[in-house]
Amino acid sequence: MAPFTFELVSPERVLFSGSVEAVVLPAVEGDMTVLAGHAPMMTALKTGFLVVTDNPGNGKRILIRGGFADINQNGLTVLAERALPAEELTTDVLDHEILQAEMAYDATNDPAAKHVAEATIAQLREAKEALSF
Amino acid sequence: MPSLKDLRNRIASVKATQKITKAMQMVAAAKLRRAQMAAEAARPYAQRMSAVLGNIASGVTVGPDTPRLLAGTGGDQVHLLVVCTAERGLCGAFNSSIARLARDHANRLLREGKTVKIICVGKKGYDILRRQFAAQIIDLVDLRSVRTLGFEQGDQIAQKVLALFEAGEFDVATLFYSRFQSVIAQIPTAQQIIPAQIEAGGVSTDAVYDYEPDEGEILATLLPRNLTIQIFRALLENAASEQGARMSAMDSATRNAGEMIKKQTMTYNRSRQAMITKELIEIISGAEAL
CATH class of the missing domain: 2.60.15.10 (F0F1 ATP synthase delta/epsilon subunit, N-terminal)
Incomplete structure (x- = not known):
C-alpha cells in the first residue's frame, strides 16, 4: 500500500x-x-x-x-x-477523565450539553474497556 | 561626606540586590525555555486550525444562516477588549506596553461614541487599567494559582467570552497580548477574534470536499474552538514574552547594580586613602612641631 x-x-x-x-x-x-x-x-x-x-x-x-x-x-x-x-494511558488516567466528564455533566443544565457529556462518558467507558484487553 | 561604615553598608546592600536580580534572571531564563517550547508547540495546531477554517469559510457565502461568530452581529457598537497581561511585575515594560495599547484602543473607541467593555486576564493589567476604566471592566480572570498553562485556561476564558456573545453583550471582540518574537523583542498585539478573521488561501482543491456531519454543523463547532485556540495561543505567547521581558529587565538590573558597586567601591577606596593620608599628615606635622 x-x-x-x-x-x-x-x-x-x-x-x-x-x-x-x-x-x-x-x-x-x-x-x-x-x-x-x-x-x-x-x-x-x-x-x-x-x-x-x-x-x-x-x-x-x-x-x-x-x-x-x-x-x-x-x-x-x-x-x-x-x-x-x-503508552501514557492507564486506567487511573481514564478514571480521572471519566470523573471530569461526569462533573461536566452535573455542572450543566442545558439539555444539549448534557447529551454531549453523556455521550462522552459512555465513550470513555468504552475506551476503558478496550484498554483492559 | 558619608562615613566609611556607611559606604560599606551601601555596597553590601547593592550586592545583595544584585544577587536577587541575578537569581531572578536565571529563573526567568529557565522558565522562558519552557514557555517558549510550549508556545512553539502550540503554533502548529493554531496554524492548521486557521488553514482548515479558511478552507471551509472560503466555500461559505455569508447569509442569514452563517454563524454569527463568523459573520458578526451586523453592528459594531459595543466592543469587548480582552486584555491579557502577567500576574507579576518586575518584567520591564511588558505589562505597561500591553495596557497602553489597550488603553489607546479603548480611548479611540470611546471618542467614536462606542461602548467599551473590558475583561482583564492577569492582575497587572487590571491594576493599570482600573485607574481609568474602572467602570468599563466587567471581569478579571486570575491565573495566579495556575502553575502550568493548559488548554483549560484558554477554554475557560473562551467560554466566558462566548457566553457574553450569546447574550448579545457585545458585537466585536479584540484580544490584546504580547507576541513573542525573540527574547529581546515582544510585540504588543491587538487581534480581532469575533467576528473571526479568516486568512484567505489555504489548500486549493478542485475536488469537492465531503463534510461529515454537514458543513454548517462543522463550522458551528469549529468556530468556538478556534476562539479557544486563539486565546490559548495568546496566553502561551504572553507567558513566553513575560519571561523574556523579565529576563532582559533583570539582566540590565544586574548590570546596573554591578556599575553601582564599582562606583561606590571607588568612592570607598578614595575616602579610605584620604583618611590615611590625613592621619599621616597629622602625625608628621605633630612630630615636626616638637
Whole structure:
C-alpha cells in the first residue's frame, strides 16, 4: 500500500507527524479507515481510539477526545482537542477523565450539553474497556 | 561626606540586590525555555486550525444562516477588549506596553461614541487599567494559582467570552497580548477574534470536499474552538514574552547594580586613602612641631 502523510496535533504539542499506511479514525458517524488517495473530506471526531499503522502489522493506539480530521491531497491532518498515546494511558488516567466528564455533566443544565457529556462518558467507558484487553 | 561604615553598608546592600536580580534572571531564563517550547508547540495546531477554517469559510457565502461568530452581529457598537497581561511585575515594560495599547484602543473607541467593555486576564493589567476604566471592566480572570498553562485556561476564558456573545453583550471582540518574537523583542498585539478573521488561501482543491456531519454543523463547532485556540495561543505567547521581558529587565538590573558597586567601591577606596593620608599628615606635622 502506498504511504501518505499523517499529522496528529493537539493544542499542546504535535503528537505524530510522518508517513503512514493507514489510520483508523473515530469519526462521529462511525469509525473509518483512511488510506492513501482518500477523497477530500472533513469530519468531526468523537472520543475514542485512533489507530495509526505506520508499518504493516504495527499499530499504535492514541486516545483522542473530540476534534477534526481534514483529508486532502496533501494527506491527513487530525486536530484533536485532547490526545493521549496508549503508552501514557492507564486506567487511573481514564478514571480521572471519566470523573471530569461526569462533573461536566452535573455542572450543566442545558439539555444539549448534557447529551454531549453523556455521550462522552459512555465513550470513555468504552475506551476503558478496550484498554483492559 | 558619608562615613566609611556607611559606604560599606551601601555596597553590601547593592550586592545583595544584585544577587536577587541575578537569581531572578536565571529563573526567568529557565522558565522562558519552557514557555517558549510550549508556545512553539502550540503554533502548529493554531496554524492548521486557521488553514482548515479558511478552507471551509472560503466555500461559505455569508447569509442569514452563517454563524454569527463568523459573520458578526451586523453592528459594531459595543466592543469587548480582552486584555491579557502577567500576574507579576518586575518584567520591564511588558505589562505597561500591553495596557497602553489597550488603553489607546479603548480611548479611540470611546471618542467614536462606542461602548467599551473590558475583561482583564492577569492582575497587572487590571491594576493599570482600573485607574481609568474602572467602570468599563466587567471581569478579571486570575491565573495566579495556575502553575502550568493548559488548554483549560484558554477554554475557560473562551467560554466566558462566548457566553457574553450569546447574550448579545457585545458585537466585536479584540484580544490584546504580547507576541513573542525573540527574547529581546515582544510585540504588543491587538487581534480581532469575533467576528473571526479568516486568512484567505489555504489548500486549493478542485475536488469537492465531503463534510461529515454537514458543513454548517462543522463550522458551528469549529468556530468556538478556534476562539479557544486563539486565546490559548495568546496566553502561551504572553507567558513566553513575560519571561523574556523579565529576563532582559533583570539582566540590565544586574548590570546596573554591578556599575553601582564599582562606583561606590571607588568612592570607598578614595575616602579610605584620604583618611590615611590625613592621619599621616597629622602625625608628621605633630612630630615636626616638637
